[in-house]
Amino acid sequence: MNMFQHSTRVWVGAALLAVTAVASQGLEVKTLGGGPTPGNLGRAGSQNGNTLMQAKFNQPYGIAVKADGGLVIADRKNSRLREVFLPGDDDFSVTTTFASKVPLPVGVVVDQDGMIYSVNERDGTVRIFNQVGTLLQTFGGLSKPTAIAVDG
Numbered sequence: 001m002n003m004f005q006h007s008t009r010v011w012v013g014a015a016l017l018a019v020t021a022v023a024s025q026g027l028e029v030k031t032l033g034g035g036p037t038p039g040n041l042g043r044a045g046s047q048n049g050n051t052l053m054q055a056k057f058n059q060p061y062g063i064a065v066k067a068d069g070g071l072v073i074a075d076r077k078n079s080r081l082r083e084v085f086l087p088g089d090d091d092f093s094v095t096t097t098f099a100s101k102v103p104l105p106v107g108v109v110v111d112q113d114g115m116i117y118s119v120n121e122r123d124g125t126v127r128i129f130n131q132v133g134t135l136l137q138t139f140g141g142l143s144k145p146t147a148i149a150v151d152g
Contacts, residue, residue, distance in 0.1 A: 032071075032087050033057075033095060046078040048096050055095035057082065062107040062147065064116070072098060072116055074105035081105060081118055081129070099133045107148040119148040 033051035035043055045056030058077035065071060071084040083098040103122035110116050115136075116129045124142035129135055 032084065032093065044077070046075070046080070048082075049094065050091075051084055051087065051093035051095045052090045055082075055084075061105065062109075062118075064108045064110045066110050067114060072108050072110060074102075074108040074118060076104050076106055076121070079103060079105070079122075081108060081116065081133075099127075099129055099135070102127065106146055109148050109150050111150045117148055117150060119145040121145060 033053075033055040037053055037056070040047070040054075040056065042056070044058040046058060047054055047056040049055055057073065057075050059075070060073045060082075061076040062074035063071055069087070071087050073082045073084065075082045079102050080100045081098040081102055082095055084093060084095050086093045098116070099118075102118055103120045103125070105118045106121045107119040108116065114131045116131070118127050118129070119125075119142070120127065121144060123140065124145060125138050125140045126142070126145075126148065127135060127139075128137045
């Protein structure tokens, strides 16, 4: 499938993620942040800082894991891609804005080279960013995309 002029294949559409827990292992679910915080009881918002105590999101829709364990989150209603450093470390985890003015991002993925792809509902585009958030390419023509995946 050579849909885009890039070395990585991209598929956009509905995705199903199945998670299976091995019976002998427990599944741990932890809140990283984004809910009511001290001094700001609203559930949704757009705030960077300590992920557990300060960060706010507004409809986080998609999530990708980077090679270093950090997270990239498609923060849909804030039209941003957000990055979480040291997720799960309540004291040192920090959330920052990776890219702003991304039109309703609903999916995000990181390829083996660290390039970050977002698929965007509002304008039906796929945007490719480098590791520091510089927009490299935009491809359009999609109709109400919901997810994105890349192959190795």
